[in-house]
Amino acid sequence: MMARLLDRKKIASLKERAIVSILAASSFLSIIVTVALTLILFTEAIIFFEKVSLKEFLTGTKWAPLFYDPSFGVLPLVAGTFLTTMIAIVIALPLGLIIAIYLSEYSNKKFRHYVKIFLEFLYSIPTIVYGYLALVVFTPFLKKYIPVEIFNAFSASVMMGVMILPIIASLSEEAFSSVPKDLREASLALGATRLDTVLKVVLPYSVSGVLASVILAVSRAIGETMIVAVAAGSTPNFTLNPFVSVQTMTAYIAQVSMGDTPFGSIEYASIYAVGFLLFVITFTLNYLSRVVFRWQKK
Amino acid sequence: MNVVEFKKPDSENKVVEFVGFGVSISGKQIFEGVSFPVYKNCITAIMGPSGSGKTTLLRSINRLLDEFCDVKYSGKLLFEGRDVINDGVDKTILRARIGMVFQRPNPFPGSIFDNVVYGLRLHGVRDKKLLEEVCIESLKKVGLYREVKNRLHRPAYDLSGGQQQRLCIARSLAVNPHVVLLDEPTSSLDPTSSAVIEELLTHLKKECTIIIVTHNLQQAGRISDYVAFLYPNEDLVSHLIEFGQTREVFFNPKESLTESYIAGKSG
Ligand SMILES: Nc1ncnc2c1ncn2[C@@H]1O[C@H](COP(=O)(O)OP(=O)(O)OP(=O)(O)O)[C@@H](O)[C@H]1O
Ligand SMILES: [Mg+2]
Numbered sequence: 001m002m003a004r005l006l007d008r009k010k011i012a013s014l015k016e017r018a019i020v021s022i023l024a025a026s027s028f029l030s031i032i033v034t035v036a037l038t039l040i041l042f043t044e045a046i047i048f049f050e051k052v053s054l055k056e057f058l059t060g061t062k063w064a065p066l067f068y069d070p071s072f073g074v075l076p077l078v079a080g081t082f083l084t085t086m087i088a089i090v091i092a093l094p095l096g097l098i099i100a101i102y103l104s105e106y107s108n109k110k111f112r113h114y115v116k117i118f119l120e121f122l123y124s125i126p127t128i129v130y131g132y133l134a135l136v137v138f139t140p141f142l143k144k145y146i147p148v149e150i151f152n153a154f155s156a157s158v159m160m161g162v163m164i165l166p167i168i169a170s171l172s173e174e175a176f177s178s179v180p181k182d183l184r185e186a187s188l189a190l191g192a193t194r195l196d197t198v199l200k201v202v203l204p205y206s207v208s209g210v211l212a213s214v215i216l217a218v219s220r221a222i223g224e225t226m227i228v229a230v231a232a233g234s235t236p237n238f239t240l241n242p243f244v245s246v247q248t249m250t251a252y253i254a255q256v257s258m259g260d261t262p263f264g265s266i267e268y269a270s271i272y273a274v275g276f277l278l279f280v281i282t283f284t285l286n287y288l289s290r291v292v293f294r295w296q297k298k
Numbered sequence: 299m300n301v302v303e304f305k306k307p308d309s310e311n312k313v314v315e316f317v318g319f320g321v322s323i324s325g326k327q328i329f330e331g332v333s334f335p336v337y338k339n340c341i342t343a344i345m346g347p348s349g350s351g352k353t354t355l356l357r358s359i360n361r362l363l364d365e366f367c368d369v370k371y372s373g374k375l376l377f378e379g380r381d382v383i384n385d386g387v388d389k390t391i392l393r394a395r396i397g398m399v400f401q402r403p404n405p406f407p408g409s410i411f412d413n414v415v416y417g418l419r420l421h422g423v424r425d426k427k428l429l430e431e432v433c434i435e436s437l438k439k440v441g442l443y444r445e446v447k448n449r450l451h452r453p454a455y456d457l458s459g460g461q462q463q464r465l466c467i468a469r470s471l472a473v474n475p476h477v478v479l480l481d482e483p484t485s486s487l488d489p490t491s492s493a494v495i496e497e498l499l500t501h502l503k504k505e506c507t508i509i510i511v512t513h514n515l516q517q518a519g520r521i522s523d524y525v526a527f528l529y530p531n532e533d534l535v536s537h538l539i540e541f542g543q544t545r546e547v548f549f550n551p552k553e554s555l556t557e558s559y560i561a562g563k564s565g
Contacts, residue, residue: 182404191394
């Protein structure tokens with residue numbers, strides 16, 4: 001009797017140890033994968049920078065890797081990324097905030113529930129669909145009113161704005177909903193209207209939550225590939241004009257990796273350099289949003 | 299308590315009056331038929347067991363109750379002679395005259411200064427000097443000025459719980475309310491901080507009328523001039539069991555329910 005009990009205990013502890021080692025192994029694996037990826041990115045980028053100086057790469061304003069006399073100034077790609085991201089945020093931020101404020105301060109539970117489902121739905125639409133919609137629906141519609149190119153930054157950005165809207169709306173809504181009810185009541189009890197209360201108590205209280213949602217949305221927009229690849233074209237363009245074709249960093253990487261660029265060529269190596277830059281930018285943004293989140297907790 | 303003696307309790311002196319007043323929330327009757335006056339420059343304590351509707355009664359005075367739930371009122375609730383339920387009183391104006399202090403200190407994000415002048419800014423006061431004056435005066439009233447005068451522009455969250463609660467009282471005083479409502483304002487504080495606030499309230503009643511919800515019998519006995527005692531019946535609908543001067547109700551209760559409640563609480 002006693003022996004069997006001990007046996008059972010032994011088995012249980014063996015099981016426990018097995019589970020713990022599996023867990024440890026998987027978390028270790030994730031570290032290995034991350035380190036490996038970063039290393040590959042880095043070593044391939046080094047190959048590129050042996051041929052092109054870091055200065056030319058970071059300050060050059062012409063990106064023409066396929067020309068007879070190629071030039072590798074990454075700024076046009078950065079400008080394309082910056083332009084599309086900015087327009088997307090300019091659209092998504094106010095709209096997202098208004099939705100979040102309405103949901104947390106004015107709407108009833110039922111409506112809030114349905115809008116949240118709808119936002120989730122928006123977020124789960126594959127981005128290729130957005131890209132396609134931009135190209136075949138939104139751009140032709142725009143063309144009726146303003147002279148835009150078939151491929152243009154604006155259409156892609158608007159769709160990207162719709163894509164990141166759910167991030168800003170739902171994360172901000174969460175931030176607003178976590179404002180203690182007490183605070184709203186204290187404000188109302190002093191004779192504030194609901195709008196006063198939103199502007200003077202709820203927003204200041206949750207400003208870091210909103211900021212974090214914006215940073216997350218920005219890094220999502222910067223990393224977005226499909227929409228811009230399909231709708232914004234593939235012409236590196238050092239411009240802030242949204243109605244012409246541009247190429248973003250991601251779209252360039254996609255173009256080269258899907259094309260027939262020979263392995264080992266400088267064009268091929270260039271995608272690692274661009275990828276590395278992209279990695280640095282998004283990593284910084286994600287880190288920033290983490291800092292902001294922590295700051296909010298305090 | 300001599301304030302009570304030389305002031306004739308006529309209608310002039312009734313700042314708030316409940317007349318056959320009742321509230322139901324989402325179809326559930328909380329209390330009904332409540333009638334009693336609140337006299338000027340007195341502290342009126344609302345007492346009763348948990349769930350008897352004290353908070354609900356308090357929140358109907360500034361109509362804060364309406365904001366977050368589905369309320370039906372019955373009877374009358376007079377504030378300075380006007381029925382705030384039926385006479386179409388503007389809630390924001392009503393609330394500007396009625397201060398409120400909550401169970402837990404709830405300062406706004408922002409500085410001590412921003413907190414105190416919140417109400418003034420709401421009502422459009424922009425004059426820096428005036429804001430500063432009122433801020434200092436209000437902080438002095440709650441005995442906080444000396445403690446914070448060097449950090450008026452530091453975050454309010456840096457203050458201790460007791461200081462925060464006094465800050466919240468100062469915030470409600472800054473707009474010169476005629477009545478201040480307090481819902482168990484000391485229940486989250488240590489005895490020393492509570493004593494400071496009790497002391498403060500007995501001074502404050504010289505300039506405004508105070509209604510306080512409290513679970514603490516000793517506290518009610520120490521500071522209040524009048525007590526209203528609510529108690530639920532079998533159907534969990536509360537009624538006003540007794541109202542009167544605190545001494546009378548405590549030492550000479552007319553109702554046996556009051557007597558046993560007081561005996562149970564203090565014994
Ligand atoms: N928003 C609401 N929705 C539904 N019922 C409510 C709501 N607020 C209060 N009630 C009900 O009203 C009754 C009285 O509540 P109230 O908070 O006024 O009691 P109280 O006397 O202040 O109690 P306590 O001493 O515990 O603070 C309770 O039965 C409570 O469930
Ligand atoms: Mg209560």
